[in-house]
Amino acid sequence: MKNSAISERKNQSISRGVGMTTQIYADRAENSEIWDVEGRRYIDFSSGIAVVNTGHRHPKVIEAVKAQLDRFTHTCHQVVPYESYVRLAERLNGMLPGKFEKKTIFVTTGAExxxxxxKIARNATGRQAVIAFAGGFHGRTFMGMALTGKVVPYKVGFGAMPGDVYHAPFPVPLHGVSVADSLAALDRLFKADVDPARVAAIIIEPVQGEGGFYDAPREFLTALRKLCDQHGMLLIADEVQTGFARTGKMFAMDHHEVAADITTMAKSLAGGFPLAAVTGRAEIMDAPGPGGLGGTYGGSPIGVAAAHAVLDVIEEEKLCDRANTLGARLKQRLQSIRDDVPEIVDIRGLGFMNAVEFNDVKKGLPSAEIANAIRLKALDKGLILLTCGVYGNVIRFLAPITIQDGVMNEALDILESSIREVCA
Ligand code: PMP
Structure with a gap:
C-alpha cells in the first residue's frame, strides 16, 4: 500500500475539515516509534497530540486492556456499573491538588x-457567565469553540456560539502581555462587560497547549485564585494537554500552590484509549441532579482499565523525573545551537512540555514559515514534529516520556540538522 494512493482516497472520502499534518498512514507503533504502510520508520515527537505520554502500546497498558476485553467491553456505567470506574475516580480524587473532598465523572473526550x-460550574453557582483566555484551546464542541480563544480555524463559519463567554488576554511577556496587563484587562472586563457576581467560572490551561506552550506564571494563577474567592467564581484548570507527568509533575497545577475547584483531564489519562474526566470539589460536582451528567460511553471499561495501568506506569517508571531529565536534554541541545541560529527567539517549557519559537530575523516578526519548513524537513528525515501558537511559529515537543535514550539522541540530531538546514 502506498501513502499517496490512500491520500487520494482520503481526499475523495473524508471531509477536508479534518485537517492532517502528515500524509503518512500508520501501520504499527511501539513506544516512541511509528512505522507507516510503506514500512518507513518515524520517531514520534507528537504522541498523537499528547496522548501517549507512556508510549505507544505500553506492555502494561496493552495487558490491562486485553484482560478487560476478555471480561466485558461495555455495560454503560449508568446501567450496570463496574468497580474499576469507582476505583479510578478514587485514585484521581486522591491525586489532584487541593486539600478538600473531591468527586469525579468520566466522559470520553477533552471537549466533553x-x-x-x-455545566457543573453553572449548576453549582447558579450563574451563567464564563471567562476564558485569548490563545486558549478547549475543544471543538460548541462550548469548547466558544471558550477557545482563536477564531481561525476553530470558529469560522460555525454560526452563533453559546453566549456569556468573555476572553481576557493570557500573560505572555514574550509577546508584550505582562501579568499586570492581564489582570488589568480582567478588571476592565468586570467594569465594562460583565458583573463578576454573574460569573460562574474562569477556565485556564495552566500551560497553553495549542496556543503556544506558554505557562501561566504562578503569580497570575495565585491572583486568579484570589479573584475567584473574592467574587464566588470557580477556577477551572484545563489539564487535558498538561496532565499525567508531561510537565514533570503529575499535573501542571502541582507546580503552583494553587488548587482549581474543577479540573478537566483527557489525552494521556488512558494512554491511547478514549477517556476523559472531570474532578472537582465534592459539593460542586454533586450540584447537578441524577441524570444530568454522563453519556453512553463515558468511562468505558476499556479506557478505565488502560488508565489504571497508565497511572501505575507513571509511578513505577518515575515518569515525572524522566520528563524533567528529557526536557532538560532537549532544551540544552536547542540552547547549544541558538548562537548560530538567530531565528530562535525562545526556548522554554516545564518538564517535557517544551517549545522553541522562531522569528523572521529581517522582519523581527514571528515566522510560521520557518517553523513549518523545519517540521517538514524533520518529517522527511523521519521525525514527526508539531507546530502550534497563535502565530504558528512555535515547534512543540510532545515525545513519549518513555522514549529510549538512543532514540532521543537520534531525534535530537534530526532536529538540529533540520533547524540548521532551514535557517542556514
Ligand atoms: N482542552 C485542551 C487544553 C486541549 O489541548 C484539547 C485538545 N487538544 C482539548 C481540550 C480538546 O480535547 P479533545 O480533542 O479530546 O476533545
Missing part, C-alpha cells in the same frame, strides 16, 4: 470534559 466542567 470541558463541556461538563462548565
Amino acid at each position: 470534559a470541558v463541556e461538563n466542567a462548565i
Whole structure:
C-alpha cells in the first residue's frame, strides 16, 4: 500500500475539515516509534497530540486492556456499573491538588470534559457567565469553540456560539502581555462587560497547549485564585494537554500552590484509549441532579482499565523525573545551537512540555514559515514534529516520556540538522 494512493482516497472520502499534518498512514507503533504502510520508520515527537505520554502500546497498558476485553467491553456505567470506574475516580480524587473532598465523572473526550466542567460550574453557582483566555484551546464542541480563544480555524463559519463567554488576554511577556496587563484587562472586563457576581467560572490551561506552550506564571494563577474567592467564581484548570507527568509533575497545577475547584483531564489519562474526566470539589460536582451528567460511553471499561495501568506506569517508571531529565536534554541541545541560529527567539517549557519559537530575523516578526519548513524537513528525515501558537511559529515537543535514550539522541540530531538546514 502506498501513502499517496490512500491520500487520494482520503481526499475523495473524508471531509477536508479534518485537517492532517502528515500524509503518512500508520501501520504499527511501539513506544516512541511509528512505522507507516510503506514500512518507513518515524520517531514520534507528537504522541498523537499528547496522548501517549507512556508510549505507544505500553506492555502494561496493552495487558490491562486485553484482560478487560476478555471480561466485558461495555455495560454503560449508568446501567450496570463496574468497580474499576469507582476505583479510578478514587485514585484521581486522591491525586489532584487541593486539600478538600473531591468527586469525579468520566466522559470520553477533552471537549466533553470541558463541556461538563462548565455545566457543573453553572449548576453549582447558579450563574451563567464564563471567562476564558485569548490563545486558549478547549475543544471543538460548541462550548469548547466558544471558550477557545482563536477564531481561525476553530470558529469560522460555525454560526452563533453559546453566549456569556468573555476572553481576557493570557500573560505572555514574550509577546508584550505582562501579568499586570492581564489582570488589568480582567478588571476592565468586570467594569465594562460583565458583573463578576454573574460569573460562574474562569477556565485556564495552566500551560497553553495549542496556543503556544506558554505557562501561566504562578503569580497570575495565585491572583486568579484570589479573584475567584473574592467574587464566588470557580477556577477551572484545563489539564487535558498538561496532565499525567508531561510537565514533570503529575499535573501542571502541582507546580503552583494553587488548587482549581474543577479540573478537566483527557489525552494521556488512558494512554491511547478514549477517556476523559472531570474532578472537582465534592459539593460542586454533586450540584447537578441524577441524570444530568454522563453519556453512553463515558468511562468505558476499556479506557478505565488502560488508565489504571497508565497511572501505575507513571509511578513505577518515575515518569515525572524522566520528563524533567528529557526536557532538560532537549532544551540544552536547542540552547547549544541558538548562537548560530538567530531565528530562535525562545526556548522554554516545564518538564517535557517544551517549545522553541522562531522569528523572521529581517522582519523581527514571528515566522510560521520557518517553523513549518523545519517540521517538514524533520518529517522527511523521519521525525514527526508539531507546530502550534497563535502565530504558528512555535515547534512543540510532545515525545513519549518513555522514549529510549538512543532514540532521543537520534531525534535530537534530526532536529538540529533540520533547524540548521532551514535557517542556514
Ligand atoms: N482542552 C485542551 C487544553 C486541549 O489541548 C484539547 C485538545 N487538544 C482539548 C481540550 C480538546 O480535547 P479533545 O480533542 O479530546 O476533545
